[in-house]
Amino acid sequence: MHKMNSKNKTFIDKLRSSGLRPTNQRVEISKFLFNRKKTFHFTVEELKNSMNLKRSKKISTATFYNTVHALKSAGHLKEFSLENNTSYYDTNIKSHHHFFDNGKVIDIRSDKITFQKLPDAPKGKKIKNVEVVIRLENNN
Amino acid sequence: MHKMNSKNKTFIDKLRSSGLRPTNQRVEISKFLFNRKKTFHFTVEELKNSMNLKRSKKISTATFYNTVHALKSAGHLKEFSLENNTSYYDTNIKSHHHFFDNGKVIDIRSDKITFQKLPDAPKGKKIKNVEVVIRLENNN
DNA sequence: TAACTACTTTATAATTATTCTAAAGTATGT
DNA sequence: ACATACTTTAGAATAATTATAAAGTAGTTA
Structure with missing residues (x-):
């Protein structure tokens, strides 16, 4: 049985609709990405560093990549590239x-x-x- | 003393204005890139493969990268990125x-x-x- | 031409971002 | 609790690119 308050709902649903079970790691990632006022841009490396900095138990690189990919494939993130061979992701998925x-x-x-x-x-x-x-x- | 006919002039000048001596390897690369009717897009890997295929003495990877970089820095090539972590170059440098x-x-x-x-x-x-x-x- | 210097090329190692793999962990349904 | 399927993880593998250092080549000067 899941406790599910309205505050969690949005970012947990993004996981579900990406075909991902809302595990602890994934929920924290999705919360970090979507539970904020303004949209933002990030690389997987940046995401990993800023999230793991505060954690005693680190989330693995592979989990960051997997989660970001699934969210992207489901349309919750938008990918773009600069001229430095790195993928950037944008939490603003509206065309802009x-x-x-x-x-x-x-x-x-x-x-x-x-x-x-x-x-x-x-x-x-x-x-x-x-x-x-x-x-x-x-x-x- | 250099033999320099009008056919070579353009692409050799692109090397010179990129700060590169027109060595054999560089001249061949520049010729391959610019001595053609239509502009085109390529990755360094594609360029290397298509040029080296026909050659008995291969040009090294580093030379391809160095030459493409210098040409790009001088504004003779334009770089862009798709969503696959690879740099593409465009011989059409006009804004388009x-x-x-x-x-x-x-x-x-x-x-x-x-x-x-x-x-x-x-x-x-x-x-x-x-x-x-x-x-x-x-x-x- | 010989000698000197600076620039080039090359093979190879190193680096970076990313993906893959396989083992160990966790959750879910019965 | 058991079985099955899904997850996480560390570490290996891959791909594109950059760095390194030795050997090669060209250009200059005497």
């Missing part, structure tokens, strides 16, 4: 845009960018989403 | 857009997309470029 500023990533709300002209998808294909990256540099 | 279709990348000419609304750069920053990725999926 980004500023890239020397490896730093800043979200741009979807409604801040609109298009005048967009190409058609090649035949047999359709557009899944459209995302814009605005690369920044220092003013001078 | 892409369709991403399950790991396949198709160029979209810059003038095919125009914006109605774009956000301002954060203060102290300015916009270097704006690039769009249109993700595709099969029609049904």
Whole structure:
């Protein structure tokens, strides 16, 4: 029998809908990711370090990778890549845009960018989403 | 003294302007990359394999990486990343857009997309470029 | 040309992010 | 409690990339 208060519900459901039993480790990861005010970006390594720092009993690397993957496959996380061969994950899964500023990533709300002209998808294909990256540099 | 006909000039100059002496290996790489009708995308591994396949004396991995890096730093190649922890390079350095279709990348000419609304750069920053990725999926 | 210096290439080792594996642990259903 | 299936973990394996250091090559100077 599970104790399930409304506070836990959201992030535990994300595990369930990812096909993952809500074990202790997974619940803590999901809570860390989703039980907060603002969405954020992270790498698996960063996630592991920041979570394990405070823990006496560390969660293993493989569990972080497995959990993040399952959450991503179920659509609870969005993956993106910078130019450093590392996968980044975004807890904001709504389609949105980004500023890239020397490896730093800043979200741009979807409604801040609109298009005048967009190409058609090649035949047999359709557009899944459209995302814009605005690369920044220092003013001078 | 160098023999230098007009056919070689462009890609040898790209080496020179990247701070690289035009050695045999580098000239062959630069020729392979730039002496062709259409621009294309590649990974270093792909480049190495396709070039070395035809050669009896193989060019080393390190030389491919060094040369591609220098060309990229000088702005003769553009780097981008998919979600598989590999760097891709594009011989088309003009700002342009892409369709991403399950790991396949198709160029979209810059003038095919125009914006109605774009956000301002954060203060102290300015916009270097704006690039769009249109993700595709099969029609049904 | 010979000698000197600086730059290159190469094989190989090291590193980093990620995935795989297999054993030990835990949970669930009967 | 037993059996089965799912989890966690440490550590090995893999893949892309970068670093290292020795041997090779080119360019310069005398």
